[in-house]
Amino acid sequence: MTPVLSPNTQAILLLTAPLIAGRSTTSSDLLSPGEYKRLARHLREIQRQPADLVSPDATEILRACQPVIDESRLLKLLGRGFLLSQVIERWQARAIWVVSRADAEYPRRLKARLREDAPAVLYGCGDMALLETGGLAVVGSRHVDDALIDYTMSIGRLAARAGSTLVSGGAKGIDQAAMRGALEAGGKVCGVLADSLEKTTMNREHRNLLLEGQLVLISPYDPSAGFNVGNAMQRNKLIYALADASLVVSSDVNKGGTWAGAVEQLDKLKFVPVFVRSTGESSAGLDALRSKGALPWPNPRDADSFEEVFNVPTPSTATSSQVGLSLFDGTPAVDATAVAPDVRDTVPVSKVEEEPSVPAEVDSDTRSSALVSEDPPLAVSNAEVPAGETSEKPLPEIVPAELLFSAVRALIQQLLTTPMKDAEVAAALDVSNAQAKAWLQRLVEEGVLEKQKKPAGYIVKQKRLFE
Incomplete structure (x- = not known):
């Protein structure tokens, strides 16, 4: 199914895509990946998203973005609506779809592993x-x-x-x-x-394979773009x-x-x-x-x-080289592999902090994972013991590591409704592969998870009748 081009994706295309069918915007006018990353962060800080740049109150928002990207440059890029409509029609005629990091359909593996370095826009067919x-x-x-x-x-x-x-x-x-x-x-x-997505998808041999679901072709570059050494490297x-x-x-x-x-x-x-x-x-x-x-x-x-x-285990790193949300940084942990909009493009940090719970009506496939277990975590009692008396039952020895693992257990159970490898879990939790593997092995030993071969990965163990 070809996803509908969302308002956020349309705005991101206007800012970053050459829209080659029009050929009226030089590459120097477009926002580079680094510039768009800074703009996306700034929009989040002012509690806005890309689609707001083409909204009725866009003038005020564009002015607020002046410290990051020149307002006149943004206006020139956002004024290419007619060219965008032309190129969208061209893509649709060729069954080429477009998703941005702000879309739920964006590949979750890229979000989980590349984080903010995932391409702002992805083109594809199949x-x-x-x-x-x-x-x-x-x-x-x-x-x-x-x-x-x-x-x-x-x-x-x-x-x-x-x-x-x-x-x-x-x-x-x-x-x-x-x-x-x-x-x-x-x-x-x-x-x-790295180039020529449109030409490749129109190849007769490829076309049948694309239609039959045997092949998918994607590119972070305009479907009509030619070969470029830098693009091939990236x-x-x-x-x-x-x-x-x-x-x-x-x-x-x-x-x-x-x-x-x-x-x-x-x-x-x-x-x-x-x-x-x-x-x-x-x-x-x-x-x-x-x-x-x-x-x-x-x-x-x-x-x-x-x-x-x-x-074979993936070589672990002491700290993640990618910038992402930590497990306990004061905000609910986001399931980086869930098919959900990227908070860096669509959800202001303050809003995430203000909404620690997830409405029941939100589909489980699209909501963020909160560090909340169905069972309340054990807590050390603060009740005072009268002077001269001792408690008959000593307080349970709840160490910080156990409190941490209680939260981790709940989060991993939410993540593993579909099979995931230890490296994917590590990327989603922003921890080293070694730490993720240790947690997963413990949950396997507890009977919470099972490790399956096809498809390979860990998954929540299904309880069998009379088990």
Whole structure:
């Protein structure tokens, strides 16, 4: 289903998108990702959202944004309504959908892992549900020999047989070989494109796969945008963020998009385990990635052994490199993976603080997770004991760690109505992978959660009859 273009998304497009069909706005006029991030924060601080910039009282709001973005520049961008209507009609005719971080339909994996660095706008074609299925990311060089193409296609076919989504970048060489192998074997594929989304979706071969729900193509860049080296580099983090594990089939050393994306994943982001090809002719690039912590690909031969690559723990970080809401920062914890509007774009902080409870009528799939357990937490009694007397029953030993875990238990139960891996839970709670894994293991031991294989992840244990 193609989501309706929300007022917030329309405003964000006017501010950040080139609207190439019109070709009347130079790239220097548009807000850069950093500028939009600052504007979104400022709007939140003044208890506004992007759609308010085109509302009847927009003049006052635009003036209030002057310290962040020049008012005349905002007015020029927001005045492109006619061009926007033209390009929307063009996208709709090609079944291209558009979502922004302010929309509930925005991929929750990107929100959870990239936070404010998730693209403000995402364009796509195909079944959006595939973006939530995880799977194996396969990346590599554009220029490789036939032997590596065949090898990569076999990886795609194995992923399809295992029922795992394949995620890649759609570029020539390794990317396309992996995707083709999976698609020919009847598997599901998510392609994260750096350019030419519109052209790619109009390809006859791709069109049938898109319509049948076997393929989804997305891009953070205008559907008509051509190739740009910087864009190709920046979109790499989206490939890793949508996956559960990754395989680098080939790479140069110290240059190229494949190298840059893998190094960023190993050194900074650490979303998923990074494997490198371990058979055939070696390369300086793969050896260098091994020295940085990449793992040798275990060369699974069947679906069961393929599933094991998703059980390798992701390297944990002491502190999250992403800025997000902490567990106990005075505001209700937000389920970063829930299909809910991004509070950075739509909900002022003060409003979150003023509304600690969630109305019963709000659907559980779209509300924020509050740190409230169905059972009240244990509390230390403050009742005074008369002088000279001692209490027969000592006060329960409630240590801060237990109070913390009581709240965490409730939050994790709300998160895991659908299977999630420990890395996803860590991203949602803004804690290290090691801490999330320890909490999850304890809940498994308590019988609250169970760890399943297909789809892989932790989920709330369902009580069976007469159990």
